[in-house]
Amino acid sequence: APAPAPAPAPAEAAPAPAPAEAPPAPPPPPPLTDIRQVQVKVWISEANERGIRDIGANLNFKRFVRGVEKNGSVAEARTNLLPLDQFGTLNLPFPDQSLFPPPLRSDLDNNLANGLQDRQGAGLSFSIIDTPYGTIDGAIRALERQSDADLISRPELLVANGQPALIKAGGQVPFQDAKITPPYAPQLQVQWRDVGVNLNFTPAIMPDNMVQLTLTTLEVSDVNRIENFRGVDLPVFSTRSQTGVVYVPDSTTLVIGGLTSRVLRSTERRVPVLGKIPLLGIPFRSRKADSENRNLLIFVSPTVVDLRAPTPRAESALEFWRERGTEWLNTPRIESERDAMQVGL
Incomplete structure (x- = not known):
């Protein structure tokens, strides 16, 4: 009988990898020579x-828009001939057609100076024409500030x-x-x-x-x-x-x-x-x-x-x-x- 084949030799183990080289150390910082x-x-x-x-003048014309026959209430509308912001805002209301008109507002009274109370400076108001059909009032205001x-x-x-x-x-x-x-x-x-x-x-x-x-x-x-x-x-x-x-x-x-x-x-x-x-x-x-x-x-x-x-x-x-x-x-x-x-x- 033929002789049995010899058993294969065991494989040799692979060699372990060499350890990686450590990175070189950073160079030392240069000596501190200038600390100024x-x-x-x-x-x-x-x-x-x-x-x-600021110097200016203003003229206002007031006319009646409702008569005394309406419950005895008389209202006035005021129109600015010279609408300047320095003299405040004076509104012209829409005529009231109801039988019981609302009372007069504070900005529609007979005193023109009331529209200037929230403004600084010296002012002078005066009446130029005063008739039963309407009045024309004037106002002069001056302000100087430094x-x-x-x-x-x-x-x-x-x-x-x-x-x-x-x-x-x-x-x-x-x-x-x-x-x-x-x-x-x-x-x-x-x-x-x-x-x-x-x-x-x-x-x-x-x-x-x-x-x-x-x-x-x-x-x-x-x-x-x-x-x-x-x-x-x-x-x-x-x-x-x-x-x-x-x-x-x-x-x-x-x-x-x-x-x-x-x-x-x-x-x-x-x-x-x-x-x-x-x-x-x-x-x-x-x-x-x-x-x-x-x-x-x-x-x-x-x-x-x-x-x-x-x-x-x-x-x-x-x-x-x-x-x-x-x-x-x-x-x-x-x-x-x-x-x-x-x-x-």
């Missing part, structure tokens, strides 16, 4: 001057070399906005917009302690006026902006100006033809002049600060932040400035 920073003082000063002069406002803000911050900094000085103004989502009705919502000074800059220390200021954003926005659009009062914003790069020596002040605006508005309302007559046309016209001047100055003073070797200038710049015991060193100065502002108000 920039102490930036910003002084924002804005002066606002506004003056208003206001001044100053806004001063002095923020300070310590910025690392080459890092951006942001300073905002101002507030927010609300306004209405309509959102329409078909098929639903439009919905009114309130939105807010920042107004004031928005300053974004990056300081970089150059050789010889020269500081390079990169003004990324310098924007000044404010409410210019209020416009009525389809029954909704909406603010109109004015914006002024600047950008640039400038070199400033250490502890030297940079003055940013040119952000000045002047607005002059003149409005004249008159009755056609009659209002153009010299002298005689004075009762038939009204003039209003409104002027507003804004002057904005921004002072930026950078100081190089090295905590390893502080200089007298750096110590003076950091004096605002230094702590003495349990209170800040600048507390008395802040309190004195606050008291001075309260006395001025």
Whole structure:
């Protein structure tokens, strides 16, 4: 009988994979050789001057629209010959055809000055013609107003070399906005917009302690006026902006100006033809002049600060932040400035 075939040799086990090499360690960070920073003082000063002069005249004609035979009730309708918003709103009602007319309303009495009670300024009302069929009354009003406002803000911050900094000085103004989502009705919502000074800059220390200021954003926005659009009062914003790069020596002040605006508005309302007559046309016209001047100055003073070797200038710049015991060193100065502002108000 043939010999049996030899059994196959067992397969050798596959060798285990070699362990993956660990990634190389990152190189150590370079030694910190420059830890200088920039102490930036910003002084924002804005002066606002506004003056208003409003002079005008108005004539009103009143006539009887219902007689005394109706339950002894007499009503009057008043018509504005010169419809000016400065003198309030005087409505002409639709004649009542019922047997029991309603009583007279407060805005249809015999006193023309009652329509001016909610207006500021000095006024004079007088009667020109008074007859059983109607009367003609006149009113003269004059207003002159001047206001001044100053806004001063002095923020300070310590910025690392080459890092951006942001300073905002101002507030927010609300306004209405309509959102329409078909098929639903439009919905009114309130939105807010920042107004004031928005300053974004990056300081970089150059050789010889020269500081390079990169003004990324310098924007000044404010409410210019209020416009009525389809029954909704909406603010109109004015914006002024600047950008640039400038070199400033250490502890030297940079003055940013040119952000000045002047607005002059003149409005004249008159009755056609009659209002153009010299002298005689004075009762038939009204003039209003409104002027507003804004002057904005921004002072930026950078100081190089090295905590390893502080200089007298750096110590003076950091004096605002230094702590003495349990209170800040600048507390008395802040309190004195606050008291001075309260006395001025």
